[in-house]
Amino acid sequence: MKKTDTSHYRHFLKVVDCQQACPAHTPVPEYIRLIADRKYTQAYMLNWESNVFPGILGRVCDRPCEPACRRGRVEDDPVAICRLKRVAADYKGDIQALLPEIPRTKNGKHIALIGAGPASLTVARDLLPLGYKITLFERDLQAGGMMRSQIPAFRLPETVLDEELDLILQMGLKVRFGVAINSMKAMLEEIFDVVFVGTGAPKGRDVRIPGRQEAKDHLTLGIDWLASVAFGHTRSIGERVIVLGGGNTAMDCCRTAKRLGGKQVKVVVRSTFEAMKASPWEKSDAAGENIEIIPNHTPLEFVMEKGKFKGVLFEELKSSYDEKGKRTLTPTGNTVMMECDEVLIAIGQDTAFPWIERDIGIEFNEWQQPVLDETSLQSSLPTVFFGGDAAFGPKNIITAVAHGHKAAISIDLLCHGKDPVLERPVSDFNLVSQKMGIHEWSYHNKIKLDSRYPVPRLDWQEAIEKLTSEVELGYDEKLALDEAHRCFNCDVHTIFSEDICIECSACEDVCPVDCINFIPAQAEETEVRDPIVVNRLRVSDINPEQELFVSAPLKTGHLMIKDEDVCLHCGLCAERCPTGAWDMKKFILNNAKAAIE
Amino acid sequence: MSYRKPQFRHPRLEVNDLGLTHRDYEGALSTLCAGCGHDAITAAVTQACAELSLPPHRVAKISGIGCSSKAPNYFLNHAHGFNTVHGRMPSVATGANMANRDLIYLGMSGDGDSASIGFGQFAHVVRRRLNMLYIVANNGVYGLTKGQLAATAELGMKNKSGEASLFTDIDLCVSALQFGATFVARSFSGDKAQLVPLIKAAISHKGFAFIDIISPCVTFNNTPESTRSYDYVHDHIVTAAVADFVPVKQEIRCENSDADSEDICLHDGSILRLSRIQPDYDAHDRLHAMARIEQVKAEGKILTGLMYIDPEADDYHEINQTTDTPLNALKQETLCPGNHVLQTINDSFR
Numbered sequence: 001m002k003k004t005d006t007s008h009y010r011h012f013l014k015v016v017d018c019q020q021a022c023p024a025h026t027p028v029p030e031y032i033r034l035i036a037d038r039k040y041t042q043a044y045m046l047n048w049e050s051n052v053f054p055g056i057l058g059r060v061c062d063r064p065c066e067p068a069c070r071r072g073r074v075e076d077d078p079v080a081i082c083r084l085k086r087v088a089a090d091y092k093g094d095i096q097a098l099l100p101e102i103p104r105t106k107n108g109k110h111i112a113l114i115g116a117g118p119a120s121l122t123v124a125r126d127l128l129p130l131g132y133k134i135t136l137f138e139r140d141l142q143a144g145g146m147m148r149s150q151i152p153a154f155r156l157p158e159t160v161l162d163e164e165l166d167l168i169l170q171m172g173l174k175v176r177f178g179v180a181i182n183s184m185k186a187m188l189e190e191i192f193d194v195v196f197v198g199t200g201a202p203k204g205r206d207v208r209i210p211g212r213q214e215a216k217d218h219l220t221l222g223i224d225w226l227a228s229v230a231f232g233h234t235r236s237i238g239e240r241v242i243v244l245g246g247g248n249t250a251m252d253c254c255r256t257a258k259r260l261g262g263k264q265v266k267v268v269v270r271s272t273f274e275a276m277k278a279s280p281w282e283k284s285d286a287a288g289e290n291i292e293i294i295p296n297h298t299p300l301e302f303v304m305e306k307g308k309f310k311g312v313l314f315e316e317l318k319s320s321y322d323e324k325g326k327r328t329l330t331p332t333g334n335t336v337m338m339e340c341d342e343v344l345i346a347i348g349q350d351t352a353f354p355w356i357e358r359d360i361g362i363e364f365n366e367w368q369q370p371v372l373d374e375t376s377l378q379s380s381l382p383t384v385f386f387g388g389d390a391a392f393g394p395k396n397i398i399t400a401v402a403h404g405h406k407a408a409i410s411i412d413l414l415c416h417g418k419d420p421v422l423e424r425p426v427s428d429f430n431l432v433s434q435k436m437g438i439h440e441w442s443y444h445n446k447i448k449l450d451s452r453y454p455v456p457r458l459d460w461q462e463a464i465e466k467l468t469s470e471v472e473l474g475y476d477e478k479l480a481l482d483e484a485h486r487c488f489n490c491d492v493h494t495i496f497s498e499d500i501c502i503e504c505s506a507c508e509d510v511c512p513v514d515c516i517n518f519i520p521a522q523a524e525e526t527e528v529r530d531p532i533v534v535n536r537l538r539v540s541d542i543n544p545e546q547e548l549f550v551s552a553p554l555k556t557g558h559l560m561i562k563d564e565d566v567c568l569h570c571g572l573c574a575e576r577c578p579t580g581a582w583d584m585k586k587f588i589l590n591n592a593k594a595a596i597e
Numbered sequence: 598m599s600y601r602k603p604q605f606r607h608p609r610l611e612v613n614d615l616g617l618t619h620r621d622y623e624g625a626l627s628t629l630c631a632g633c634g635h636d637a638i639t640a641a642v643t644q645a646c647a648e649l650s651l652p653p654h655r656v657a658k659i660s661g662i663g664c665s666s667k668a669p670n671y672f673l674n675h676a677h678g679f680n681t682v683h684g685r686m687p688s689v690a691t692g693a694n695m696a697n698r699d700l701i702y703l704g705m706s707g708d709g710d711s712a713s714i715g716f717g718q719f720a721h722v723v724r725r726r727l728n729m730l731y732i733v734a735n736n737g738v739y740g741l742t743k744g745q746l747a748a749t750a751e752l753g754m755k756n757k758s759g760e761a762s763l764f765t766d767i768d769l770c771v772s773a774l775q776f777g778a779t780f781v782a783r784s785f786s787g788d789k790a791q792l793v794p795l796i797k798a799a800i801s802h803k804g805f806a807f808i809d810i811i812s813p814c815v816t817f818n819n820t821p822e823s824t825r826s827y828d829y830v831h832d833h834i835v836t837a838a839v840a841d842f843v844p845v846k847q848e849i850r851c852e853n854s855d856a857d858s859e860d861i862c863l864h865d866g867s868i869l870r871l872s873r874i875q876p877d878y879d880a881h882d883r884l885h886a887m888a889r890i891e892q893v894k895a896e897g898k899i900l901t902g903l904m905y906i907d908p909e910a911d912d913y914h915e916i917n918q919t920t921d922t923p924l925n926a927l928k929q930e931t932l933c934p935g936n937h938v939l940q941t942i943n944d945s946f947r
Binding site for chain 2: 514
């Protein structure tokens with residue numbers, strides 16, 4: 001097998017699964033270590049640099065990092081990465097002095113941002129310190145986009161939202177709230193050098209079944225209803241509420257309905273409970289508030305009786321999966337009538353670009369999505385960029401932030417007359433030894449066995465009394481430190497120097513998770529995992545998604561092959577190595593934004 | 598410094614017939630020097646016992662004094678253990694074996710413990726053919742007392758301070774052969790592919806099994822002048838015969854039973870498949886084995902692998918015609934049947 005290429009950051013980043021899984025490549029283990037050292041302000045700033053909204057994301061992030069967390073491979077639950085981010089935000093000190101300086105003399109380029117959601121605000125945060133002049137357009141009267149209009153206050157308090165939005169709004173950009181852009185053509189005729197579109201996915205999907213028109217006064221699209229609640233227009237709801245849909249918006253709808261007076265709130269979803277799109281924790285939070293989730297039912301008709309709305313008629317479905325794992329839903333013919341006063345439709349949302357003329361050079365594909373270059377987010381009109389949900393349809397906040405970083409790099413390149421694709425900056429990396437002395441490391445290498453600590457929360461009956469009571473109370477300091485110590489420090493890499501290895505096998509013997517192997521194998525120029533070699537590994541049932549770290553041939557001709565899958569980064573290999581052929585080195589990804597793919 | 602190994606283990610670790618993984622056969626985290634060959638022996642014993650599915654509580658590990666004799670603390674935490682005085686492991690092992698022949702006896706010793714202070718004990722336990730596995734971790738120096746040359750160091754071998762050995766070495770394999778051991782092997786701590794099957798076969802062998810394991814001392818004897826350094830051993834190793842261990846339950850396939858390979862049935866029904874690396878090597882001829890060890894040594898090389906085996910020979914219990922029931926399980930009335938039996942015996946002489 002071919003020696004692993006360690007000259008590029010890619011190998012090292014892949015081993016830090018949480019950082020790799022984060023669309024913005026937040027250096028997770030580093031900020032968790034800072035929290036463990038009670039350096040909350042530094043932990044916050046490290047987050048702020050890469051994900052822009054640590055306090056917000058520490059509460060409502062989709063947390064792709066957690067399913068990736070290595071801890072989840074050797075025990076039940078990953079480290080509470082997301083909630084530790086909130087800890088950094090909750091306990092930070094004054095950060096004003098740490099914010100980037102905004103140059104008084106501008107660089108002469110003027111950027112327009114459309115929509116004040118996470119994508120646009122990230123572009124602003126990245127470009128303002130470089131001297132750009134920026135004008136932000138927002139149809140609502142406040143910034144935040146879907147973070148304000150769709151995420152209820154009991155999950156994300158307004159104060160937290162405002163605090164982090166203000167950090168950017170006070171960086172000296174021009175904001176024009178309450179201005180809806182009706183024509184891209186007109187926009188392009190203005191003075192702007194570049195236009196960035198971060199308008200999200202503002203159009204809720206509707207249900208087209210009989211009775212839709214007749215019952216329209218009792219039916220509301222979920223995202224519109226949540227926005228109306230967020231801006232104070234809607235303050236109550238009927239006692240019996242049915243929410244259609246199984247995503248996170250459906251979960252927010254049902255929990256909000258419960259707080260606005262819904263006594264009997266049901267969520268009805270076509271899929272099975274397991275296949276629901278909502279994050280597992282959102283489902284359990286809803287269930288914990290006494291909300292019934294009914295899977296395997298599809299709506300057939302909104303039923304009116306004597307001119308009065310009666311409820312929704314459903315048909316039961318059966319989910320089955322074929323060999324390829326593709327799901328088919330088969331109607332069973334059994335119908336169920338569920339009576340209710342109001343229905344919230346939360347079955348999906350789409351982008352909407354009726355305001356972009358189709359004859360101005362911005363190409364759209366068959367799904368009416370702009371045709372974009374995936375690396376630069378540039379549209380077919382070179383001065384127009386898209387990001388966030390507007391770019392490729394609804395995803396999540398952290399993806400929007402990553403898009404913002406990517407677009408900011410592209411815009412900066414374009415404004416300097418460079419090609420946003422071909423001349424993109426490349427990330428590089430540093431490796432810093434953590435050795436302090438014999439068997440002494442500058443990171444906490446003792447592996448803690450504690451299970452994940454649950455975040456303290458309000459009792460559900462108390463929680464549903466008030467719309468703005470934040471359900472999760474956050475970790476106190478003791479819990480935060482305990483949870484932080486569960487992190488394996490995967491960014492502290494095991495670095496191997498084959499030229500000083502004496503092949504004593506001490507590392508192979510001591511490794512608690514059997515990841516190190518010394519095997520007679522040919523160092524052929526093949527990338528593929530040779531099945532004969534894999535079969536000789538101490539644990540041959542390898543995880544195909546994880547790296548095998550292969551050395552150059554050693555003195556005896558053997559290869560050192562390390563399966564990175566469940567490495568605990570405990571440093572025992574380096575402690576037991578008599579020659580220092582193993583060292584524990586911290587990986588620092590420089591210019592992580594350029595590594596966003 | 599870490600004093601404990603993390604309890605997490607690989608989620609897809611193989612389990613043996615008892616449902617245990619090799620990690621269930623581990624002991625405390627080693628406090629020997631980093632890179633010590635003894636730790637590799639520890640790992641090999643752990644692996645061999647796990648693969649044999651030995652119930653850990655059926656094993657008794659007995660040792661003397663020295664770095665090697667500390668090693669039993671680092672494997673088989675759930676086995677019986679006795680750390681005796683210097684060089685007296687064979688006596689304690691003999692006593693224990695007499696009292697309970699049902700346990701598996703694993704003696705762990707070093708070059709000082711066996712070739713110097715305990716050489717007399719070593720000689721007698723071999724000639725008694727006690728049913729045990731006797732492992733010597735042989736590094737050629739006394740590590741625990743800062744690296745003086747041991748009796749197993751070859752004439753002329755230099756220690757770390759440059760002092761050469763003035764005396765002829767004691768070759769423990771040759772000695773064991775001469776004293777009548779029925780299983781003799783030499784191996785290298787850095788070659789688990791060879792070592793693990795040897796340990797498994799030696800444990801399954803009935804009678805006295807001896808394995809001399811070259812185990813480099815990284816601190817005091819891993820110098821360029823040493824003949825026990827990792828580099829030197831890697832470069833000078835010559836293999837007599839490779840042993841492959843086939844457990845009882847596994848079907849025996851004869852497809853590669855060519856002239857250079859031979860199946861030997863061990864006492865417990867398992868098979869030792871011997872592949873001769875040197876075509877003319879005869880592992881059933883004691884004198885041949887002794888001669889070859891010396892010959893190869895004269896060429897400046899180290900002969901390893903299985904050197905001699907006699908699976909049929911009687912062990913100490915058979916020679917002594919001891920009772921099949923372990924002494925510790927015999928009832929008082931059987932051991933001491935009382936005055937009337939004595940009277941009957943006495944009467945028979947009248």
